[in-house]
Amino acid sequence: MDPTPPNLYQRYRPWRRSFEIGFWVAQYLVGALANSITVNMDVRRGHLDFSAWQPVVWETSSAVTALALVPAVVWFTRRFPLHLDDWRRLLPLHLLGSLAWSVLHVVGMVAIRKLAYASVGDSYDFGSWWRESGYEYLKDVRSYAGMVLTIEGYRLLLRRLQGEAMLLSLPDEGPPVEPVERPERFLVRKLGREFLVAATDIEWLQAAGNYVNLRVRGHDYPLRSTIAGIEARLDPERFVRIHRSYIVNLAQVASIEPLDSGDARVHLRDATVLPCSRRYRANLRSR
Known part of the structure; x- marks a missing residue:
């Protein structure tokens, strides 16, 4: 193909x-x-x-x-x-x-x-x-x-x-189709089109000013939020904070490379390498 x-x-x-x-x-x-x-x-x-x-x-x-x-x-x-x-x-x-x-x-x-x-x-x-x-x-x-x-x-x-990501909000009428406090999907708008991205498809997230970039299949979708705000709404069984600017999907982690400084490098399945600070390294290893 x-x-x-x-x-x-x-x-x-x-x-x-x-x-x-x-x-x-x-x-x-x-x-x-x-x-x-x-x-x-x-x-x-x-x-x-x-x-x-x-x-x-x-x-x-x-x-x-x-x-x-x-x-x-x-x-x-x-x-x-x-x-x-x-x-x-x-x-x-x-x-x-x-x-x-x-x-x-x-x-x-x-x-x-x-x-x-x-x-x-x-x-x-x-x-x-x-x-x-x-x-x-x-x-x-x-x-x-x-x-x-x-x-x-x-x-x-x-x-x-x-493309710009948004959290699903409460509907005008009736109950939400899924929990909005811990969303399973994100709404992405791109060039006038809207589609849903499953939270499990997010490979990692990076803070970028007043936005958090969601990395999905090689594409970045900015979400207007703080890294702490979006961390609180992600499933802790699937996602873990590894740095003040990064959150990673545990299913994407291939290996952890310790560094002499106490920090680490997180190697993902697609060969992406993310920084892991010593503050979050122990929690990542335990997970």
Whole structure:
């Protein structure tokens, strides 16, 4: 039998990191080039006393600093993701995040500008810090919001391509067909289709921010939960915690390799190797 051809998400995975990095680099550096040209045109049109290199320094310093802050925003949105059901609760945190982002952006770009001006024997004057920082924040809060919406929209698209798992909930009418506190099946949505995955088919689970990835027959399905929350709802006769970020299906374990550090490696039947910390090693061996 021919192997199943890779789907769109599987074909994209090897290029994912390169695409993500390339997107942000192009976003800011191409933007800096375009803005430098337009600002220089405005300078010439207004007969302002600025050299051609100065707008380039202004725009490039802003873009380079914002680009350097992208990993921090990615981490922050992974730690506090915005979703339609709880955005009001997290909005104040993101307003504080936008303020911190603006402060770092202003400090970074001013430092770069001062260095650039000093390199040609000139000096850069940012002006009144209180007034200019307020002006910059009015621009930065929009930039921050655009960045967060881009990141969350991209993650939503990936989850739609990859598939997203959900716990079965109580029906609107009548008793549930199976216990919802210890589910035997999970609902998976992928590209507009829904299907059920048996809990016994889950090979292992890995914490990923505010999600837990369910590994099922070589596919990862993100489930919005904490690792502790989903552990409490899995059958303890079938699943065991082996690490602060991993839970494994005992039926998938082929061998346990002890390490000198006291930790271990868990080898699964499909040749996957998972870490087992010393805290959970004794319980795994006893099981």
